Amino acid sequence: KAGVTQTPRYLIKTRGQQVTLSCSPISGHRSVSWYQQTPGQGLQFLFEYFSETQRNKGNFPGRFSGRQFSNSRSEMNVSTLELGDSALYLCASSEGQGPMGYTFGSGTRLTVV
Amino acid sequence: AQSVTQLGSHVSVSEGALVLLRCNYSSSVPPYLFWYVQYPNQGLQLLLKYTSAATLVKGINGFEAEFKKSETSFHLTKPSAHMSDAAEYFCAVSVTTGGFKTIFGAGTRLFVKA
Numbered sequence: 001k002a003g004v005t006q007t008p009r010y011l012i013k014t015r016g017q018q019v020t021l022s023c024s025p026i027s028g029h030r031s032v033s034w035y036q037q038t039p040g041q042g043l044q045f046l047f048e049y050f051s052e053t054q055r056n057k058g059n060f061p062g063r064f065s066g067r068q069f070s071n072s073r074s075e076m077n078v079s080t081l082e083l084g085d086s087a088l089y090l091c092a093s094s095e096g097q098g099p100m101g102y103t104f105g106s107g108t109r110l111t112v113v
Numbered sequence: 114a115q116s117v118t119q120l121g122s123h124v125s126v127s128e129g130a131l132v133l134l135r136c137n138y139s140s141s142v143p144p145y146l147f148w149y150v151q152y153p154n155q156g157l158q159l160l161l162k163y164t165s166a167a168t169l170v171k172g173i174n175g176f177e178a179e180f181k182k183s184e185t186s187f188h189l190t191k192p193s194a195h196m197s198d199a200a201e202y203f204c205a206v207s208v209t210t211g212g213f214k215t216i217f218g219a220g221t222r223l224f225v226k227a
Binding site for chain 1: 145147149154155156157158159162164203207208209213214215216217218219220
């Protein structure tokens with residue numbers, strides 16, 4: 001069974017640009033969550049999707065957005081990039097609607113210069 | 114509001130010694146609690162989870178954790194450390210608010226000395 005796949009693994013962008021990150025969950029998993037991980041702030045919750053609906057959102061500015069497709073694949077977008085957006089972005093999938101634990105992808109390392 | 118506190122950002126043990134990583138939680142409702150491990154340049158891997166069944170939870174790689182409601186704790190232990198256990202460990206609590214989200218502690222980096 002394939003794990004959670006995140007693409008790309010590494011990304012370098014310039015301030016002001018936008019970026020789209022992709023996540024393919026484990027087959028059959030309908031819940032996808034996104035986290036931002038930085039040395040200073042640790043793991044910060046971005047949003048959670050279930051069956052194409054955003055059910056929960058963290059305290060991030062509107063520049064951060066996401067969506068989920070009918071096949072459960074998810075994308076997140078960050079517009080007008082800032083230096084502080086440099087981080088490891090982690091996607092995690094879960095089988096059902098309840099908190100049964102995540103399976104994480106390896107992440108996308110975004111560097112903003 | 115739910116939260117998680119991990120005591121000690123760094124813990125160092127000798128190979129073969131007991132591993133004890135401390136986690137305290139705050140929750141107004143019965144919590145769902147988790148421990149995850151992260152190796153360098155990788156995502157997090159679920160070690161074990163507490164979902165209101167047995168209070169002593171056994172996980173992968175010989176780790177276990179005990180839920181103690183009176184102490185609001187969920188400490189992670191392993192009887193004998195192995196070099197391969199060196200990693201960062203995260204305690205987490207899940208919150209159900211409409212959907213659900215998981216709040217992570219700041220993490221504890223475990224060093225294992227030969």
